[in-house]
Amino acid sequence: NKGKFYLPSSNGPFKCLTRRDFVRATAVLAGAGALSTFNGLPVFAKANMDELMEMFSKSNIDWKQASGTELVVGGLQHPWFEKHSPFLDSFTELTGITVKQEIQSDTEYVTEVPVKLGGGSTTPDVYMVWALGQSVAAGWLEPLDGYYNDPNLTDLSWYDLGDVFNSAKAFPVWAADKVTYGMSVTAEAETLFTNKTMFDKAGLAIPKTMNELYDAAVALNTGDQAGIVLRGKAAGDAVTWPGGGFIFSYGGAIVDANGEIAFDSPEAMEAIDMYGKICRDGGPIGIGSYHWFECLTEFMEGRSAMGLDSSNFATDFANPEKSKVADTAVYGAMPSAPGKSNAKPNMWHWMIGMNAKSAQKTAAWLFMQWVTSPPTSLMTSSLGLATTRKSAWSSGDFTAAFGDQAAEASLSNLSNADGDLFKYAWFHPEAGAILDQVAIALNSSISGENVEKVVKKAADKARKAIS
Template identity: 30%
Template sequence: MRRSVSFYLVVIALLVGMLAACGPRPTPVETPPPATEETAPPQATEETETPEVEKSPVEQWAEAVRAEYEGTELRIAVASHPSIEAFKRMTPRFEELTGIKVIWDEMEEGVLADKLLLDATAGTTSYDVVMTCPEFTPALVDLGMLEPLDGWIQDPDKTPTWFDYEDILAAYRDMLSYHGQHYGIPFAGETVFLFYRQDLFDKYGVEVPQTMDQLLETAAFFHGKEEGLSGISMRTRLGWEFTYMWSVFIFPFGGRIVDPETGEPQLNAPETVASLEYMIDLLQYAPVGVESFSFPEAWDAFMQGKTAMMIEASAAAPEVENPEKSVVAGQVGYAPMPAGPAGAYSGVWGWGLAMTAGSEQKEAAWALITYLT
């Protein structure tokens, strides 16, 4: 009996163990990953320095100018010219760099000539800088109006290293000299040539004139060929405008104003008279009122399609080719001046900026001249 009880106890123990083995397994509990600390971005130990941009030579020069002349006011007298338009666009930057104020007084060439001569004769002027040319310079120097510039050019304390005077062609440098001294810094070197309407020449099969006789024939051919069309345009207003234009005719005919050896007037010489007679003949084919033309009127007649040809300074080319101002832009040809009985000649001309001897702010005026030119 005692063995039977023991047997049953063993069986019961086995059954309990089996039931425990067949029961559901315990669900594993997910253990959250250990919390990680947020890492702050590394802090710069030293502030990053912005590299300093090296100033240009002009900016370095301008700083020194500003330190001495900031607040200075300069007055400059000029004639209307394409280069002056460029200078006026450069002026705000000059004023920003140097602190110098520039006041432009712009007028027509003939008016400028008269104004400068009147000021020089009176021995006083309100201008610090003036626009000059080979025709103006000798008289203005004789009247004591202009400052010699050689000393300024050669002084390294006054002239910046980036200003290279020798880079200017000698013919133009010397054009503004008198008695061995230079009085102006050239900014426009010009010559004279024949402007012609390439479209009209092609349309009518006309050759570009090579001689003065051919020029006269060509002007006659185009004059009245189309409604409102004249043969040629040029400046002929009485005064220096006329003498400027006459100078490109007198030499091809062999004339002279004075004898270069004796200094005697040659106005009545046959060759000189012939050049004037030729101009009279040629001007028959110019627009009505040509006798009052200075360069703006001469340019305008050609640029508005009113003439087939124009004899003018090379400085006219940018205006002629500007479609905002010229109806013939892109339709123009250019040729040397036709030859006369004595050969082919043209003019060499130029404009420059000069400093007045009476200016009370010459250093600032020289800074402006070097910057613009």
């Protein structure tokens, strides 16, 4: 199916549109001056508007029931915004709802949005949820089960929840009350990425174990290049995510199933020690201040032999217009810890939620349903977005944009990930305070401090924060 674009029909097989159809339609629109672009990418939804609208018309939903509404959607700079934004005109045509986007940097977003929501602001109506536990405990999120089950708002047969990854469906469900408070919009897992040219030149194999990862990072760390790039910044939204994958892979936890602090166990301390050694001996100068952006940039510029971070980096690495490693990046499973058959990579589904104070809840739900629907997911996946739908991941357009090998490695790491270990920590009501202490411990390990001492101190502070 490579080279073809698929839109699902609710009453039969997929309708197949060839690239020739797209080129022909695109040429007509371009000639009329009607074809817009986003980050240099053609907006294929414009070329395929009639077909897209037909697919939505197959649903048993009155898409115009909130026509005339303006909706505010808030979030941080992220591929999810980048990939769905080109299709917002089709959403407005379908529903009569206009969308105003409020996009901020990571730091601005996680700092300012809680203040707005905590102050009772009615906007954003829909927002990217970074801390489910905090949002649920504070009452900022509207429960969604009633919207799913309202036939006036949702056509469950057409929406097809069976097409959504199980982990994506379970992610927004709050364990304490089994209520769904959000919708997953992306799927990503901690994934190894390597520069094949550098490995071949050094005569090294792609590492499969943590010890091999350390040895390769040290061997490839020269004056001209780093052996590895990893996040090192001592912030709860930085080093803790890849570091968490190390802790889980060694058999540890950050928070256990009973809600107790657990990152000072022997297994977790061994993982934190190894993370620090790899960064310290195989990473670039200044790695202790690295966030995800520095890791992305260093590898993409060909200044590092490998890294471990989000599988979603693959779309940037594969883009020859901005990447120097488009032809040499190779992806793999996260290396396993000693005595373990498989790693337990960290994982993440970005979620969107509805502001409980929103005055536009019907419009908000229609947007949330539209942006996660089978047709929109296939459209955004054709631009390389790793959505939560199986049909999108299996489409030829997604693998062409994301990369066959990258998609295979990402799915492997997603299947090995333990979502519960992630949720115990990141969805804890005091996640911010806990993860900040984990970050301090990991950063201190990178600096070469005594791991047992710094971890015990950090864990004690985390326990006081949640007591």
